[in-house]
Amino acid sequence: MLTFKNFNIADWFSFYRIAAAPFLLGLIWFDQQIIFASFLLISYSTDAIDGFLARKLKITSPRGSQLDSFGDQITLLVGLIGLFYFETDFIKTNHVVIIIAFSPYIIQMLIAYFKYxxxxxxxxxxxxxxxxMQSVFILFALFFNPDYTLFYIMVVIGLLETFEEITLIFMYPKWASDVKGIYWAYRDKRRLKQGQS
Structure with missing residues (x-):
């Protein structure tokens, strides 16, 4: 049975991002763009802080990695909802590129849930x-205006990252956390053991 004592400081930063999501949605509902962007910036900042603390204090764990990923996904979703609401014209103009960029991500999520x-x-x-890049683009768009250079850089890097994730899913028979990339996956003893079992 999990209790509050089972969670470390990095986990609590992840919990903050999850708990902040309804508040951020409320700011969208009340049309508070700058306040929304400011609190979204705080949420994005906690993502960097919890990862740093987990590595620095050597408190990384599969549960913490999963909690961090869930907090990231919730924050990204809320950020995108805010972008859709506050920058509707930009979204309408670029909806084809956005669909192309996010379709592989949905596929990657489905493959992961099917396998793991x-x-x-x-x-x-x-x-x-x-x-x-996602946070920089979204925040820049909310505080100022959408920048197309940032937008296309975000899309390209996002697609590369998604294809890498899909490749890693097929490389790891069982769920694994904290893999630096495909190069490191080839040398990962966890993956080799999974392949032997």
């Missing part, structure tokens, strides 16, 4: 770079 019965938590370098 849960989302991936590889936390690759490319995934971290993609998350940074």
């Amino acid at each position: 019965s849960k989302a991936t938590a590889f936390h690759t370098y490319l995934a971290k770079l993609s998350a940074i």
Whole structure:
């Protein structure tokens, strides 16, 4: 049975992102764009903080990785809802590119749930770079205006990251967390053991 004592400081930053989601949705509902963007910035910041603390304090765990991934997904979804609401014209103009960019991500999620019965938590370098670009683009669009250079960089990196995730899913017979990328996966003893079992 899990109690509050079972969670570490990095986990609580992930919990913050999850708990902040309804509040952020409320700010969208009341049309508070700048306040929404400001609190979204805080949520994005906690993502960087919890990962740093987990590595620095050596408190990483499969449960923490999964909790972090769930917090990331919730925050990304809320950020996208905000972008759709506050920048409707931009979304309408670029809906084809957005659909092309997000279709592989949906496929990746479906493959992961079919194979592992849960989302991936590889936390690759490319995934971290993609998350940074997503947050930079969304925040820049909300505080100022959508920037097409940032938009296309975000799309390209996001597609590369999604295809890497799909490749890693097929490389790991069983769920694994904290894989830096395809190169590191080839040398990962966990993957080799999974293949032998």
